[in-house]
Amino acid sequence: MxxxxxxxxxxxxxxxxxxxxxxxxxxxxxxxxxxxxxxxxxxxxxxxxxxxxxxxxxxxxxxxxxxxxxxxxxxxxLGPSVALPEDTGALESDVLSFLLRLRAVLRHPLVRRILPDLHAEAARSKEMRAINTRVAAARRDLGRALLDRAVARGDLPHSLDREHALDLLPATLYWRMVVIGRTPSTKELRTIASSLSAALRRL
Missing domain, CATH: 1.10.357.10 (Tetracycline Repressor, domain 2)
Structure with missing residues (x-):
């Protein structure tokens, strides 16, 4: 978005x-x-x-x-506005591309205000929970495609715990932007991408 x-x-x-x-x-x-x-x-x-x-x-x-x-x-x-990150040919730069696209979505003021309310409503309503689950699944599909490419290239092991990896990919950025309300710089995203790539290789 x-x-x-x-x-x-x-x-x-x-x-x-x-x-x-x-x-x-x-x-x-x-x-x-x-x-x-x-x-x-x-x-x-x-x-x-x-x-x-x-x-x-x-x-x-x-x-x-x-x-x-x-x-x-x-x-x-609004779902299709978040596209699959480009295939850069390397895990860390793929992760950085993912983070840059996610930052573009989360920095919009409407999104920042709606997402916490969506999660709160999902905790109270099974119908809204179903919507929230579907939205989250669409986002995870993008991360899954990134991980599959990395496994195919040999950047990540075939034994990779994909569910754990999919939790990790957006977690730091989401915490900073939606929970804390701070937008990290591109330099900070590079550091996050490096840390995430190292962590993914250990899963």
């Missing part, structure tokens, strides 16, 4: 104007994220989401039967 993807379509049509379906859907997605970030999912109002998007509430219900279904669709639509 990179910054430019969230910011690229802020223009809203005047109330009552015809809006292409795809454009309106993007506007509704952004409005939903803004409302979620400001108020939390529990207090999120679909009426306010519609107003932010310059649309009627009916525009939402034509697309989504409930607030939960709307959240699921928004997170699913």
């Amino acid at each position: 990179e910054r430019n993807r969230l910011d690229e379509k802020k223009t809203r049509a005047p109330s009552g104007a015809a809006v292409p379906s795809a454009v309106l859907t993007e506007q509704l997605y952004r409005a939903f994220l803004e409302e979620w970030a400001e108020r939390g999912f529990a207090a999120l109002s679909l009426e306010r989401v519609a107003a932010r998007a310059g649309a009627g509430k009916a525009a939402i219900y034509r697309r989504f039967p409930s607030k939960l279904a709307f959240a699921d669709a928004v997170l699913d639509a």
Whole structure:
């Protein structure tokens, strides 16, 4: 969910104007994220989401039967914005590429505010837990592809504990950016990538 993807379509049509379906859907997605970030999912109002998007509430219900279904669709639509890191040919530089892409996602202010609330809601609601699990699985698939490439190249052993490795890959960056609220520099990411690569080789 990179910054430019969230910011690229802020223009809203005047109330009552015809809006292409795809454009309106993007506007509704952004409005939903803004409302979620400001108020939390529990207090999120679909009426306010519609107003932010310059649309009627009916525009939402034509697309989504409930607030939960709307959240699921928004997170699913934003998923592809995190692409598989490039194959650099070496483990440490692959890990650095992964961290750089993850930092681009986590540094967006909406994402930083929504993620903790998503996890909190997942602890209270089995439906939100299912959504959170699916989002996490998609992210882990990217890390799994990175690890598989490293194993195929001989950079990591075939006996690698992949689940442990997948926990390690994002952990330091997520802790610093989402829990502590500090964005590491590229120099710091290089150090993290070096430490992670060394740890992965020992798993």
